[in-house]
Amino acid sequence: MKNRPINNLFIFLVFIFLYLPIIVLVVYSFNSSSMNILFENFTFKWYEEIFNNKELIESFLNTLMVAGISTVVSTILGTMAAYGLYKYNFPFKNLLNSLIYIPIVIPEIVLGISLLSIYTLMRLELGLHTIIISHIAFSIPFVIVSVRSALTRETITYEEAAKDLGASNFKIFKDIIIPIILPGIVSGATLAFTLSLDDVVISYFTAGPGSNTLPLYIYSMIKTGITPDVNALTTIMLLIVFIILTTIAIIQTRKIRKEAI
Amino acid sequence: MKKKDFGFKTIFILPIVIYTLVLIVLPIIYVLFLSFCTSDSYGGINYQFTIDNYINIFDITYIKMFVKSALIALVTTFICLLISYPFALILRRKSESVKNLATKLIMVPFLTNSLIRTYGWIILLRKNGVINNVLTGAGLIEFPLNLMYNKVGIIIGMVYTLLPFMLLPVCSAVFELDKNVIEAAKDLGAKPLQIFKNIILPQTISGAFNGSLMVFIPSIGYFFIADILGGGKTMIIGNLIKNQFLTARNWPFGSAISIFLIIITFALVKVYKRLGGKIEDLGGL
Amino acid sequence: MKKIVLLITILLILSGCSAKSYDGEVNVLNWTSYIPQEVIRDFENEYNIKVNYGTYSSNEELLAKISSSSSGTYDLIFPSDYMIELMIERDMIEPLDKTKLNNIDNINSLFLKQKFDKTNKYSLPFLAATTTIVVNRKNIKDPITSYNDLLKEEYKNNIIILDDQRIVIGMALQANGYSMNETDKDKLDNAKKWLLKLNKNIKAFDSDSPKTFLITNEVDLGVIWNAEAIIAKEENESIEIIYPKDGFALSLDNYAIVKKAKNKDNAYKFIDYLLRDDVSKKITEEYPYINTNKNCQNVSTDELKYILDNATYVENIGSNISTYDKIWAEIK
Numbered sequence: 008m009k010n011r012p013i014n015n016l017f018i019f020l021v022f023i024f025l026y027l028p029i030i031v032l033v034v035y036s037f038n039s040s041s042m043n044i045l046f047e048n049f050t051f052k053w054y055e056e057i058f059n060n061k062e063l064i065e066s067f068l069n070t071l072m073v074a075g076i077s078t079v080v081s082t083i084l085g086t087m088a089a090y091g092l093y094k095y096n097f098p099f100k101n102l103l104n105s106l107i108y109i110p111i112v113i114p115e116i117v118l119g120i121s122l123l124s125i126y127t128l129m130r131l132e133l134g135l136h137t138i139i140i141s142h143i144a145f146s147i148p149f150v151i152v153s154v155r156s157a158l159t160r161e162t163i164t165y166e167e168a169a170k171d172l173g174a175s176n177f178k179i180f181k182d183i184i185i186p187i188i189l190p191g192i193v194s195g196a197t198l199a200f201t202l203s204l205d206d207v208v209i210s211y212f213t214a215g216p217g218s219n220t221l222p223l224y225i226y227s228m229i230k231t232g233i234t235p236d237v238n239a240l241t242t243i244m245l246l247i248v249f250i251i252l253t254t255i256a257i258i259q260t261r262k263i264r265k266e267a268i
Numbered sequence: 269m270k271k272k273d274f275g276f277k278t279i280f281i282l283p284i285v286i287y288t289l290v291l292i293v294l295p296i297i298y299v300l301f302l303s304f305c306t307s308d309s310y311g312g313i314n315y316q317f318t319i320d321n322y323i324n325i326f327d328i329t330y331i332k333m334f335v336k337s338a339l340i341a342l343v344t345t346f347i348c349l350l351i352s353y354p355f356a357l358i359l360r361r362k363s364e365s366v367k368n369l370a371t372k373l374i375m376v377p378f379l380t381n382s383l384i385r386t387y388g389w390i391i392l393l394r395k396n397g398v399i400n401n402v403l404t405g406a407g408l409i410e411f412p413l414n415l416m417y418n419k420v421g422i423i424i425g426m427v428y429t430l431l432p433f434m435l436l437p438v439c440s441a442v443f444e445l446d447k448n449v450i451e452a453a454k455d456l457g458a459k460p461l462q463i464f465k466n467i468i469l470p471q472t473i474s475g476a477f478n479g480s481l482m483v484f485i486p487s488i489g490y491f492f493i494a495d496i497l498g499g500g501k502t503m504i505i506g507n508l509i510k511n512q513f514l515t516a517r518n519w520p521f522g523s524a525i526s527i528f529l530i531i532i533t534f535a536l537v538k539v540y541k542r543l544g545g546k547i548e549d550l551g552g553l
Numbered sequence: 554m555k556k557i558v559l560l561i562t563i564l565l566i567l568s569g570c571s572a573k574s575y576d577g578e579v580n581v582l583n584w585t586s587y588i589p590q591e592v593i594r595d596f597e598n599e600y601n602i603k604v605n606y607g608t609y610s611s612n613e614e615l616l617a618k619i620s621s622s623s624s625g626t627y628d629l630i631f632p633s634d635y636m637i638e639l640m641i642e643r644d645m646i647e648p649l650d651k652t653k654l655n656n657i658d659n660i661n662s663l664f665l666k667q668k669f670d671k672t673n674k675y676s677l678p679f680l681a682a683t684t685t686i687v688v689n690r691k692n693i694k695d696p697i698t699s700y701n702d703l704l705k706e707e708y709k710n711n712i713i714i715l716d717d718q719r720i721v722i723g724m725a726l727q728a729n730g731y732s733m734n735e736t737d738k739d740k741l742d743n744a745k746k747w748l749l750k751l752n753k754n755i756k757a758f759d760s761d762s763p764k765t766f767l768i769t770n771e772v773d774l775g776v777i778w779n780a781e782a783i784i785a786k787e788e789n790e791s792i793e794i795i796y797p798k799d800g801f802a803l804s805l806d807n808y809a810i811v812k813k814a815k816n817k818d819n820a821y822k823f824i825d826y827l828l829r830d831d832v833s834k835k836i837t838e839e840y841p842y843i844n845t846n847k848n849c850q851n852v853s854t855d856e857l858k859y860i861l862d863n864a865t866y867v868e869n870i871g872s873n874i875s876t877y878d879k880i881w882a883e884i885k
Binding site for chain 2: 014015017018021022024025026027028029031032035070084087088090091092094095097103105106107108109110111112113114115116117118120121122123124125128140143144147152155156176177201202204205206207208211212221222225226229233237241244245248249252256
Binding site: 062123127131133215217232 | 578580581582585590594603605606607608621622623625626627762765
């Protein structure tokens with residue numbers, strides 16, 4: 008395929024498609040009308056309004072907490088599992104290996120209802136904790152996949168060399184393995200965090216009273232019409248994401264330049 | 269094995285074994301068990317063996333719904349493929365840093381919740397929404413188009429939400445293509461379509477199927493998109509399961525449909541493996 | 554990595570700080586768009602009790618939520634008439650201790666002692682709602698008096714309808730001259746055929762906020778709850794509200810306390826608060842359903858009489874619900 012302008016236009020259009028609804032949300036966060044229909048006047052008032060909306064703040068913090076805890080737990084468990092599955096042999100290992108992929112492939116709704124059923128069976132009260140457990144449940148396999156891709160043959164060589172030098176298992180894991188697979192861990196953790204923030208279906212089934220998270224709050228509002236303070240909050244979230252991404256990009260390019268020198 | 273090593277192994281293996289048993293195997297077995305129970309009229313579960321729930325699935329009313337749901341999912345998958353291949357082939361020729369940036373930018377929208385983005389589509393698609401206003405304002409159409417509260421709306425929403433899951437695997441498959449083979453084919457006078465059919469497609473088929481799996485399967489279940497952009501008028505399998513669990517309160521029937529979906533999923537994964545796909549690549553975003 | 558952990562710890566602490574300390578809590582499950590947020594906030598401030606507020610859009614959803622959650626999850630719920638009967642039958646709600654309700658005398662006796670709970674042992678009325686037809690007279694001039702008038706071909710994609718199977722199938726039954734609680738297979742089959750005809754004209758099913766469709770001019774016709782209709786009319790003067798001559802549904806929603814509720818005392822406090830005149834008034838000012846507080850009557854006595862004489866309650870139909878389920882799946 009030649010490098011024709013029409014080709015670049017296609018790429019551009021795909022990104023427009025991906026960003027269109029977000030752009031609209033951002034634009035309407037500055038709209039003085041509360042209806043999200045016609046753009047009337049420019050205003051910042053919805054950004055102040057966020058702080059008056061107790062429910063919105065609470066659900067946002069809950070969402071961050073769910074994403075934070077489930078990311079930390081699933082990253083630790085997933086990393087350990089990936090290493091364990093890579094290093095050791097044990098009975099039914101192959102079976103375990105394929106069972107782990109189930110949460111990735113089956114429809115989220117099936118995972119949601121099966122977790123709901125099991126919580127009901129165990130008479131577990133639904134709430135934030137059940138959402139967290141559920142998010143851990145679907146994040147672990149994604150972390151394992153990411154970390155596993157970072158565990159290569161090279162790792163074995165290093166590990167054996169260290170063992171010959173008399174390093175303990177724990178030391179090997181801490182000082183040799185972790186640094187090697189760190190990129191895998193980071194991308195696994197990012198994935199877990201992203202999936203948790205994005206999730207609707209699993210939270211919908213495993214939430215209880217008082218466990219308002221952002222998606223549930225928005226779901227209850229979406230038909231009655233979302234107030235623009237939600238748009239404003241989304242805009243702020245996006246802004247933070249872009250700042251973080253740009254910082255990472257800058258750090259990376261600096262690193263590359265340093266290495267080049 | 270030394271005792272210490274055994275302890276170390278246990279620390280690394282035991283948690284994942286417990287996790288798999290408690291949060292994957294047990295729930296699915298319980299759902300399988302529920303699917304053979306009977307439900308009384310208002311929601312109780314009777315532990316009495318029956319296969320009626322599975323027979324019920326094959327009722328013409330539900331078969332129609334499954335077909336409709338599968339068609340929506342297929343169209344969604346196909347559109348995603350149609351977008352992803354040209355996208356990947358064009359991007360393949362760009363520099364490494366452009367590729368990196370592009371793949372990052374694909375993921376960014378995910379950091380806002382998918383419901384918020386679906387809501388963004390309501391603002392765009394409704395009768396006096398942004399798109400219709402722009403089109404009527406420009407004099408391109410006389411009456412507003414029906415872009416949502418129908419299947420068009422559902423498909424737009426599904427394609428939008430799931431496109432990244434197709435873009436990423438297709439891109440990574442296409443980026444790995446051997447440049448020289450394509451150049452050689454070109455030199456031999458092969459037409460673009462021939463190159464695509466005979467070289468590109470066979471070498472990227474597992475990536476494409478990977479993406480198709482990650483688009484097709486969720487689009488059977490994303491009830492919230494059907495609810496919001498379809499105006500509650502079109503039920504997909506996801507809505508049916510949701511209703512059985514949260515409204516009609518017929519858990520056994522909902523479980524039977526879920527088991528049915530799991531079987532379909534496993535069958536598709538099997539096909540994927542036949543095509544040379546590796547299970548580790550699924551969901552590797 | 555350490556930075557990430559630190560960041561998360563900070564977030565956790567932050568989320569901890571935002572939580573004000575309350576003397577207690579009450580878990581409430583209510584219909585969407587039924588109590589304004591302000592009313593709940595005022596209660597929280599006045600009584601220092603946290604209200605965990607969840608919503609549902611149909612009685613069936615409420616039932617499912619109560620029976621699938623472990624006991625003690627919810628305290629106060631607002632089931633309609635037939636659901637009260639069913640919940641009493643299934644031993645899901647507690648007898649009410651009326652001595653804990655100081656404002657009980659505010660209730661209009663017209664709404665007491667209904668046949669689903671003859672002595673009000675388990676329930677007390679909160680608000681009443683009826684279904685009505687709404688028409689945007691700016692775009693539609695034809696006379697409309699019956700559900701059958703909605704079948705006209707020119708109304709394609711122009712109707713908004715409640716997403717509630719009992720109400721919608723009941724409407725189809727009434728359009729055919731049957732009772733809205735019919736269980737006869739043939740009659741239900743006729744209702745289904747009628748609905749399949751109407752289906753082409755339906756733009757969307759929505760119970761949560763059908764008014765939005767009318768306010769934004771998405772549709773010109775609808776069968777929706779009366780309060781939604783009144784709000785739509787406030788926003789758009791050309792909307793007319795019509796009680797169909799075939800009959801219409803009356804839904805009386807009631808306070809009920811769930812069996813084994815953990816915060817019973819707080820639930821009573823919340824009920825008593827909602828029974829207060831000033832609070833009750835605030836609620837129906839925002840969501841103009843029929844107020845059952847005699848000091849806050851918001852419907853003329855004549856209209857109220859007309860409604861009570863002509864409306865029908867949805868009734869518990871037992872296992873026949875599965876036939877309704879199937880018809881519903883077929884329409885959608």
